[in-house]
Amino acid sequence: MTRESQGDSRTESGERSEPRSIDWTDTETFARALDRADTREKGNYFEAFAEGDLIEHDPGLTLTQWGNEAWMSQTLNHDPAYWRTDAARERGFDEPPVHPDYLTAATLGITVEDLSEKGGYFLGRTDVRYPGAPVYTGTELRVESEVVSTATSSSRPEYGIVTWRTRGRDAETDDVLCSYERTNMIPRREPVATDGGGGSAAAAEEPDEPDLPSEFVTPDGGAFEDFREALERADDRDAAVAYRHERGRTQDDTTVAGLPLATLNTAKQHHNADVMANSPSGDIVTYGDVTRSTALGHARSDEDTYREVGFDDEQFHTFVTPGDTVYAFTRVLEAEETGRDEAGTVRFEHIAFNQDETPVYSGTRTAEIRKRSS
Numbered sequence: 001m002t003r004e005s006q007g008d009s010r011t012e013s014g015e016r017s018e019p020r021s022i023d024w025t026d027t028e029t030f031a032r033a034l035d036r037a038d039t040r041e042k043g044n045y046f047e048a049f050a051e052g053d054l055i056e057h058d059p060g061l062t063l064t065q066w067g068n069e070a071w072m073s074q075t076l077n078h079d080p081a082y083w084r085t086d087a088a089r090e091r092g093f094d095e096p097p098v099h100p101d102y103l104t105a106a107t108l109g110i111t112v113e114d115l116s117e118k119g120g121y122f123l124g125r126t127d128v129r130y131p132g133a134p135v136y137t138g139t140e141l142r143v144e145s146e147v148v149s150t151a152t153s154s155s156r157p158e159y160g161i162v163t164w165r166t167r168g169r170d171a172e173t174d175d176v177l178c179s180y181e182r183t184n185m186i187p188r189r190e191p192v193a194t195d196g197g198g199g200s201a202a203a204a205e206e207p208d209e210p211d212l213p214s215e216f217v218t219p220d221g222g223a224f225e226d227f228r229e230a231l232e233r234a235d236d237r238d239a240a241v242a243y244r245h246e247r248g249r250t251q252d253d254t255t256v257a258g259l260p261l262a263t264l265n266t267a268k269q270h271h272n273a274d275v276m277a278n279s280p281s282g283d284i285v286t287y288g289d290v291t292r293s294t295a296l297g298h299a300r301s302d303e304d305t306y307r308e309v310g311f312d313d314e315q316f317h318t319f320v321t322p323g324d325t326v327y328a329f330t331r332v333l334e335a336e337e338t339g340r341d342e343a344g345t346v347r348f349e350h351i352a353f354n355q356d357e358t359p360v361y362s363g364t365r366t367a368e369i370r371k372r373s374s
């Protein structure tokens with residue numbers, strides 16, 4: 001006889017007995033068991049983050065040729081320098097390097113388990129930079145984040161707003177390969193009382209939207225000189241250098257769930273359709289890095305990119321879900337000579353938008369653009 005009824009599976013002589021067998025396949029029994037069981041939770045609530053905390057992320061990731069090529073092909077980043085050795089060498093690389101968008105997405109993906117797996121929204125990112133030498137496949141990535149700030153959301157009492165500075169390092173040399181500052185809304189364990197929505201009060205005071213310029217100028221080509229000439233044509237007139245890109249990319253299982261999982265991004269938003277059915281989007285949503293990389297891919301296909309320098313003021317305005325199509329619109333802000341023969345520096349503003357012409361992402365980008373003469 002055992003003493004199981006007292007929660008003890010020992011026999012009266014003190015020996016352990018087998019736990020009582022349970023028929024887990026009986027659906028009623030199993031439903032009662034699930035009701036009674038605690039869930040081993042993943043991720044951290046807002047309350048876990050305090051300014052100055054340093055978090056060393058446990059997951060690491062080897063930047064593989066497969067990961068790089070899957071990312072680039074699916075987001076339409078088809079620049080030959082990242083695909084062909086001769087084109088890579090001509091650009092000054094030893095071999096086709098890791099694409100900066102894949103590097104950025106992998107750096108962020110590794111952080112999700114600690115920073116944002118609990119849910120919430122990826123609001124934006126700035127100061128995305130690549131301080132190291134070109135990165136090649138086979139590099140092992142180690143990532144750390146520091147909490148820059150935490151804030152109460154005045155419009156959403158169930159969330160807080162956290163900003164982190166993240167650095168992705170070469171695990172072998174410790175060199176920083178990618179760094180940025182990112183802001184997410186993170187669910188609170190306990191909602192707080194707020195002023196009931198600073199957002200709407202602020203919206204009421206918003207000034208009128210500025211008028212569009214009367215003319216949009218399109219560059220004749222994709223070389224540095226083409227952007228500079230277009231800016232000169234727009235100068236002193238009520239005009240902007242701005243145009244849309246023809247390509248679109250409809251979101252599917254690969255882009256929505258496959259690409260983030262390949263960067264170890266465990267955010268349920270991208271792969272758990274069951275949970276997301278009861279969320280504001282009603283469905284899984286595209287990883288912000290996939291949305292922006294796709295829009296950037298469209299933009300790069302209409303220019304002679306030489307090197308990426310950095311990205312600022314990135315914001316994600318609304319969800320992208322399976323079946324949505326990601327398009328891109330570009331405005332050219334400035335084109336600067338840097339005294340180099342091969343390339344000049346151009347600053348762009350890129351907007352990703354969906355099939356309903358609703359902006360889903362915006363951000364600025366600085367890139368070196370090849371000169372026609374080089």
Ligand SMILES: CC(C)(COP(=O)(O)OP(=O)(O)OC[C@H]1O[C@@H](n2cnc3c(N)ncnc32)[C@H](O)[C@@H]1OP(=O)(O)O)[C@@H](O)C(=O)NCCC(=O)NCCSC(=O)C[C@H](O)C(=O)O
Nearest residue numbers: 116121122123124153154155183199267287288316317318
């Ligand atoms: C998130 C939204 C639903 C919010 O929309 P809306 O209701 O219109 O609110 P506000 O625009 O007023 O913003 C709410 C509060 O957040 C602050 N905010 C907004 N942007 C930033 C920013 N870049 N930096 C700092 N703070 C920001 C505002 O000031 C408001 O503050 P408060 O008034 O005090 O409350 C909507 O924007 C939305 O749906 N966005 C899309 C989100 C998205 O789809 N992201 C990408 C996919 S999710 C993802 O990739 C997850 C990723 O894997 C990960 O883990 O991070």
